[in-house]
Amino acid sequence: MKRRDFLKTSVIAGAAISLNFESLQAALSTNTIAVEKVPDLVAVMGGEPEVMLDKALEALGGIGKYIKKGQKVVIKPNIGWDRTPELAGNTNPKLVKALVKKCLDAGASKVTVFDHTCDNWQKCYASSGIADAVKEAGGIIMPGNDEKYYKPVDLPQGKSLKNAQIHEALLEADAWINVPVLKNHGGAKLTCAMKNYMGIVWDRRVFHQNDLQQCIADICTWSKKPVLNIVDAYRMMHQNGPQGKSAADVATLKSLIISPNIVAIDTAALGLFNQVKKLDMAAVGHIKKGEEFNLGTTSLDKLTIKRIKL
Amino acid sequence: MKRVPLLKWSRVFFAILFFLPVTLFFIDFRDMFPDRVSALLEYQLVPALLGGFAGILLFQFVLALLFGRIYCSVLCPAGILQDVINRLYCIGKKKKKGTRRFSYHSPMNVLRYGLLGVTILFALFGFTGLLMLLDPYSNFGRIATNLFRPVTMWINNLAADFLMRVDNYSLYHVTVTTVTTAALIAALVALILFIVLVAWRGRLFCNTLCPVGSLLGLISRYSLFRVSFDKNNCIQCGLCAQSCKAEAIDAKQMTVDTSRCVDCFNCIGSCSKNSLTYRFNPVWKRDRVVLPVELSVDSSATPHPNGRRSFLATTVAIAGSVSSVSTLANKIVPIEDPKIEKWPPVTPPGSLSLERFKDKCTACHLCVVQCPSHVLRPAGLEYGFDFLLRPHLAYIDSYCNYECTVCSDVCPTGAIRPLTKEEKITTQVGVAKFMIERCIVHTEKTDCGACSEHCPTQAVHMVPYEGTLTIPAVTEELCIGCGGCESICPVRPVRAIIVKSNIEHIFVEPPKEEKVKEVQIDDFGF
Numbered sequence: 001m002k003r004r005d006f007l008k009t010s011v012i013a014g015a016a017i018s019l020n021f022e023s024l025q026a027a028l029s030t031n032t033i034a035v036e037k038v039p040d041l042v043a044v045m046g047g048e049p050e051v052m053l054d055k056a057l058e059a060l061g062g063i064g065k066y067i068k069k070g071q072k073v074v075i076k077p078n079i080g081w082d083r084t085p086e087l088a089g090n091t092n093p094k095l096v097k098a099l100v101k102k103c104l105d106a107g108a109s110k111v112t113v114f115d116h117t118c119d120n121w122q123k124c125y126a127s128s129g130i131a132d133a134v135k136e137a138g139g140i141i142m143p144g145n146d147e148k149y150y151k152p153v154d155l156p157q158g159k160s161l162k163n164a165q166i167h168e169a170l171l172e173a174d175a176w177i178n179v180p181v182l183k184n185h186g187g188a189k190l191t192c193a194m195k196n197y198m199g200i201v202w203d204r205r206v207f208h209q210n211d212l213q214q215c216i217a218d219i220c221t222w223s224k225k226p227v228l229n230i231v232d233a234y235r236m237m238h239q240n241g242p243q244g245k246s247a248a249d250v251a252t253l254k255s256l257i258i259s260p261n262i263v264a265i266d267t268a269a270l271g272l273f274n275q276v277k278k279l280d281m282a283a284v285g286h287i288k289k290g291e292e293f294n295l296g297t298t299s300l301d302k303l304t305i306k307r308i309k310l
Numbered sequence: 311m312k313r314v315p316l317l318k319w320s321r322v323f324f325a326i327l328f329f330l331p332v333t334l335f336f337i338d339f340r341d342m343f344p345d346r347v348s349a350l351l352e353y354q355l356v357p358a359l360l361g362g363f364a365g366i367l368l369f370q371f372v373l374a375l376l377f378g379r380i381y382c383s384v385l386c387p388a389g390i391l392q393d394v395i396n397r398l399y400c401i402g403k404k405k406k407k408g409t410r411r412f413s414y415h416s417p418m419n420v421l422r423y424g425l426l427g428v429t430i431l432f433a434l435f436g437f438t439g440l441l442m443l444l445d446p447y448s449n450f451g452r453i454a455t456n457l458f459r460p461v462t463m464w465i466n467n468l469a470a471d472f473l474m475r476v477d478n479y480s481l482y483h484v485t486v487t488t489v490t491t492a493a494l495i496a497a498l499v500a501l502i503l504f505i506v507l508v509a510w511r512g513r514l515f516c517n518t519l520c521p522v523g524s525l526l527g528l529i530s531r532y533s534l535f536r537v538s539f540d541k542n543n544c545i546q547c548g549l550c551a552q553s554c555k556a557e558a559i560d561a562k563q564m565t566v567d568t569s570r571c572v573d574c575f576n577c578i579g580s581c582s583k584n585s586l587t588y589r590f591n592p593v594w595k596r597d598r599v600v601l602p603v604e605l606s607v608d609s610s611a612t613p614h615p616n617g618r619r620s621f622l623a624t625t626v627a628i629a630g631s632v633s634s635v636s637t638l639a640n641k642i643v644p645i646e647d648p649k650i651e652k653w654p655p656v657t658p659p660g661s662l663s664l665e666r667f668k669d670k671c672t673a674c675h676l677c678v679v680q681c682p683s684h685v686l687r688p689a690g691l692e693y694g695f696d697f698l699l700r701p702h703l704a705y706i707d708s709y710c711n712y713e714c715t716v717c718s719d720v721c722p723t724g725a726i727r728p729l730t731k732e733e734k735i736t737t738q739v740g741v742a743k744f745m746i747e748r749c750i751v752h753t754e755k756t757d758c759g760a761c762s763e764h765c766p767t768q769a770v771h772m773v774p775y776e777g778t779l780t781i782p783a784v785t786e787e788l789c790i791g792c793g794g795c796e797s798i799c800p801v802r803p804v805r806a807i808i809v810k811s812n813i814e815h816i817f818v819e820p821p822k823e824e825k826v827k828e829v830q831i832d833d834f835g836f
Contacts, residue, residue, distance in 0.1 A: 043834050082711070110477065118764065118798075120682050120711060122341075146483040148467075186772045186780070187759025208800035211756040238829075240768050248824035253831055271836030276829050283778035285757065300836055307834055 039306035041259035041268060046310035049234050050098035052256040056230075057102065059306050060258065066227040069107030071174035075099055075139070076226075078181045078196055079115035079130050081243050082123040088235035088250045089243060091181040093129035095232050095256070099179065100137035111139040112169045114149075115199040118243075121145040142169050150202035157293060158218035160210040165202040170224065178226035178262070182233040182269045184241030184249075184277065187212055190284045191242050192269045193229040193262045194220050213285030220262060220286075221293050229265045231257040238276045251276050263287060263296025264303055271300075315579030317588055321383055329390040336454035336679055337462050339484055348676065348720035353385055355522045356445040360438065360670045361724035374526045378533040381526055382516055382572040388446035388504070389516060389572065391453070395508045396555060409576070410552035412511070414560045417570055418518050426524040439696055442672045444521050447722075449500040451674030452699070456497035456688075459679060460486045487707070488678050492690035496673075496699055512555030517570045531569035534592045537577060539564040543585035550577035550586055655693045655702035656791060656811040658686060659710065659737040660718035660726040663814045670725035673699035677717035677726060683708045685793065686717060703739065705793030705809060710739075712766040712792060735767075738818045740791030740809040742770055744784050748806035751781040761807045764794030767821045770807065782807065787818055 042059045044052040057063050067073055077096050083089030096113065103111045113134045117124040121143060125131035134141040143149065150165035170176055180196035187208070188195050197219045198204055207215040233255040240249045255272060259265040266287050273279055281287060281298070291298050328350065335347045351357070358366040370381060382389045400408030425444070432440045442448055463484050470481040507514040516523040541564050548561040554577050558570035566577075578586050654664055658677060661667035678686045678701050687704040689697050703710055715734050718726045729737065742761075750758045752775075761782050762770045769788035772780035782795075784807075791809045799805040 043836075045834065112477075123682070123711070140477055140479065142479050143482040146485055148471075148483040148485075185759070186762035187757055189757070189778075189780075205798075205800040208750065208758045208760045208798075209802075211754065212759075213757050242763055243766065245766070245768055245821055246824060248826045250826075251829035251831075253829070255831075255834070268834070268836045272831075272834060275831050275833065275835040280778065285778075305836075 037304055040261055040303040041257065041264055041300070042306045042308065043255065043257045043268065043272075044308045044310065045253070045255045047254065049092045049095035049232065049256065051310065052234075052254075053095060053098050053102070053230070053258075055308050055310065056256055056258040059308065060228075063102045063106045066177075066260075067103050067106040067108055067175055070109050071107075072172060073103045073108040073111045074169050074173040074176040075103070075111060075113045075179055076170070076176060076196065076200060077113065077115060077130060077179040077232075078183075078191070078199060079124045079128050080118045080199065082119040082127045083244065084127055085129050086235070086247060086250070087244050088181060088183065088237045090124070090128035090130065091179050092232045092234045093133035095230070095234070096130050096179060097133035097137045099177065099230065100134055100139035103177075104138055111137075112142050112173070113139055114142040114144040114167060114169055116144040116167065116202065116204075117199075144199075147202050153222060155218055155221055157221040158215075160214040161206065161218035164206075164219055164222075166222065167200050167202075170200055173224075175227045176224070178229045180229070180231055181236075182231050182273060183237040183244075184239050184273075184279075186241060188216060188284065188286065190266075190270060190273060190279060192231055192266045194266050194286050194290055197222075214289055216286035217289035217293055217295070220290055220295055226260075226262070228258060228260055229262050231265055231269050233257065233269065233272055236273065236276065238273070261296040261303070263290045263298055264300060265296075266290070267298045267300055268305075315575065318575040318579050321380075321573065321575055324384045325390045325393065328384060329387055329394075332387050333454055333458070336451060336676065337459045338679065339459060339463050339466070341680070341682055345680065345716055345719045348680075348722060351447070351674075351676070351722040354447040354722055355381065355525070356441060356447060356672055357674070357723035360433075360441075360672060361722075363724075370526070371529055374529040375533055377535045378530040378537075378568055378571055378573045379523070379526045380573045382513075382523060383574050386446050386450075386522065387454075388450040388520075389513070391450055392504055392508050392513060392515065393555075393574070395505055396512065399509050410549065410580070412552055412554055412557050414551045414554070414562075415511070415557045417558075417567060422518050422520075422524045422527070425519060426521050429521045436669065437696060438669055438672070439698060441521060442699065443496075444519055445672050445674075446516070446520050446522055448672040448674040449504075451676055452493060452497045452688075453501045453504075455675035455679050456489045456493045457501060460489055487684050488681075488687050490688050490690060492699060493675065493678075493688035496688075512557060513570075513572055514557075516572060517556055517558075523572075527569035530571070531567075532593055533568055534590055535588060536568045536591050537566045537571055537573075537575070537586055537588050538591040539566070540585040540587065543583045545583055545585075547582065549580045549582065553577055553580040653808075654811050654813060655689060655697060655700075656705075656740045656793070656809055657702060657815075658717045658726045659734055659739050659790075659815065660715070660721075660729045661739075661815070662727060664811070665813075667725055668696055668700065670723050671700045672723055672725075673701070674722065675699075675701065676720050676722065677701055680716050680720045682714060682716060683711050685710050685797075703791075703793060703809075705796040707797055709764065709793040709797040710791075732820070733817075735790065736817050736820050738790050738812055738816050740793075740811040741786050741789050742784050742791065742795050742807055743810050744770070744782055744807045746781070746806070748801050748804065749781060750801060750806070751775055751779055755779065758800065760798040760800060761795030764798045766792065766794060770795045788821060790818060 038061050042056045044056045077091035079090050081089035100111045131141045151168050153166045154163050178193050180193050183191045185191040194216050233253045235250050236253050237244045237249050238251050257265055257268050335343050429440045467483050470483050473481050544564055546561050551559040551561040556570045556572050558567035657664055657667045685703050685708045686701040688699045688701050713731050715729050718729045746752050759772050762772045767788045769785045770782050773783045775781035793809050795807045796809050799807050
């Protein structure tokens with residue numbers, strides 16, 4: 001090969017490599033040959049958390065669509081309780097770990113993880129396995145135990161809640177990902193993506209004092225929305241939530257739902273939940289209230305949904 | 311030629327060896343030290359006395375009989391704290407104004423033995439409050455808990471703020487929540503008292519107010535090993551008396567008052583003639599000093615009170631007034647208030663009953679420091695004078711962790727008896743009382759359920775109410791009184807669910823284990 005030819009080929013090859021075939025690859029990998037529209041919501045069932053995350057993100061067009069190079073990223077799991085992963089009180093640590101890695105691989109300058117816990121924060125961080133998972137993946141696990149970490153924010157759209165103190169990691173973040181675990185909940189009836197917002201604020205008492213369901217919807221109107229919601233339903237607490245008493249409260253569903261649409265993902269999660277325990281949408285008042293705020297839709301039939309079974 | 315003051319330096323060495331971990335354990339707001347550090351505190355005399363640990367008492371008494379009040383210089387954190395204060399006071403001062411500022415004073419036997427007698431009698435008649443206020447260990451505990459600890463936390467916060475800017479969270483922000491007004495005042499008064507007394511007359515506290523000092527003094531006056539004069543060598547220069555923190559050395563008469571000597575051994579190094587030694591010198595071997603005439607005249611002006619005689623005299627005098635004391639104590643304690651707002655304090659799991667806890671707790675606040683959920687708080691006067699400064703479970707913004715047994719593991723007096731995890735989760739310290747007329751679900755017709763959320767046994771659970779609403783209900787036989795519900799209830803000023811204390815703790819059945827049901831799902835359901 002002549003040197004000129006070699007250079008020419010190299011240039012062409014280089015150009016080819018830099019082209020983005022991700023959506024094509026996604027389509028190929030899910031056996032749908034025709035190039036289709038990016039789905040609004042992806043649900044995966046039957047794999048380990050990290051595998052399901054892989055498949056789901058692939059279907060959405062890759063993490064790179066949501067996390068850009070150099071961004072400061074916050075991942076907000078549910079780490080509310082001093083419970084081990086088997087009891088499903090908190091987001092699955094494997095999922096959090098895989099997600100931290102994905103964000104760092106996508107070029108995030110740093111990935112911070114925190115939650116305003118209910119039980120003693122150090123115990124929650126440790127027992128949930130999330131502190132270790134985040135460190136192993138190269139992320140930063142940040143405390144959320146002190147009012148000092150929270151700064152006031154206005155919620156002009158809020159009905160009951162006009163302002164709140166929100167964790168500064170989120171205020172500084174360029175993008176954040178909401179990673180709830182799907183559970184039964186004594187007060188809100190269901191805790192999922194919208195309810196997970198209660199862990200980003202300092203004062204939760206005002207929520208309970210001023211119409212819990214409305215306040216949950218109100219806090220979701222905060223201008224900085226998560227780029228993605230990822231619902232962990234690998235194990236699901238179907239009763240005695242949100243804390244749970246024992247393994248008898250947990251059903252293993254090996255599922256994961258992902259969507260930027262927070263109302264849709266909670267609606268879908270409720271559908272999943274309903275297969276184990278009956279729960280009326282009307283009882284989970286905050287979902288409808290979220291729709292009234294135009295935060296998303298409960299009409300799943302109007303959305304492009306991709307269901308993947310592994 | 312001067313000898314190396316080996317005894318003094320070994321005293322300092324052992325004192326630091328003991329004092330440092332104990333102090334850090336009291337400051338330990340990050341829970342870095344294992345709970346077993348508390349084993350160091352099991353040798354404290356008043357806790358051992360109240361806990362009825364006969365072996366430890368015997369050990370301490372034998373130690374004092376053999377070697378004198380070594381306890382006061384090496385094992386008593388308050389004693390070592392006073393030495394530290396003394397050291398700080400001497401900084402930058404010439405020897406004459408610093409380490410050699412003391413002079414011999416005759417003992418205040420009526421005061422010290424009288425106070426000891428009163429304290430013991432009060433305790434025997436069920437009022438341990440005076441002992442708690444005078445106990446050196448507990449005073450040290452309160453100073454460390456309510457002063458040293460918050461200051462350290464404040465410094466930590468400054469450092470954490472700085473590190474936060476570089477995304478380092480190895481230090482994190484902490485809030486001081488467990489220091490109550492009463493505890494702060496008690497600690498401040500104690501620390502100021504220590505500083506003033508030390509600056510003025512060295513170990514005056516230990517030889518007047520301290521019940522442990524007085525008790526050990528009664529024994530150590532007969533100690534076999536003691537600091538003794540070599541009368542042939544002594545030139546009566548008085549350097550030893552000037553360096554004696556206990557002001558127990560009378561250089562003119564060449565005597566050391568062993569009942570007040572705390573075995574600091576500073577005098578031995580101060581003597582230029584090496585005529586002071588710590589040696590085997592029991593009472594029966596001691597040669598009586600024939601007092602020079604002019605000195606005996608001197609001492610008759612201030613008569614040498616006989617310790618034992620005055621002790622007995624005071625005891626008798628106090629015994630006469632005891633009946634009035636016990637009636638006084640009864641007046642202070644409201645026996646049973648019918649109004650629910652005046653429920654007695656919730657005492658820690660392991661304390662068994664309110665009365666037992668009041669008898670045994672010296673309010674050292676070690677449990678307050680070590681409680682990972684910061685739920686234990688020292689009381690003020692809200693529960694009467696005989697519960698003053700003692701810790702109770704205050705469900706203001708936290709609750710007792712379900713499986714946690716830390717307070718019972720660290721308590722040096724046994725006031726909080728050690729519990730296994732199984733015992734802990736079935737010990738009912740109180741019962742949640744739900745008052746529907748205040749509940750948000752009832753008054754506002756909105757969802758809440760915060761109480762049930764935090765209930766580890768689901769004794770507080772949600773039952774159907776109006777429409778889709780659910781409202782709390784309490785299964786009392788499942789409730790252990792952990793306060794999860796009360797701490798989170800958003801209703802103010804009075805919460806809708808409050809734990810009513812059990813004056814006698816009882817055991818309840820653990821929550822029944824449910825069978826794990828296999829749930830099979832093949833569909834997404836949407």
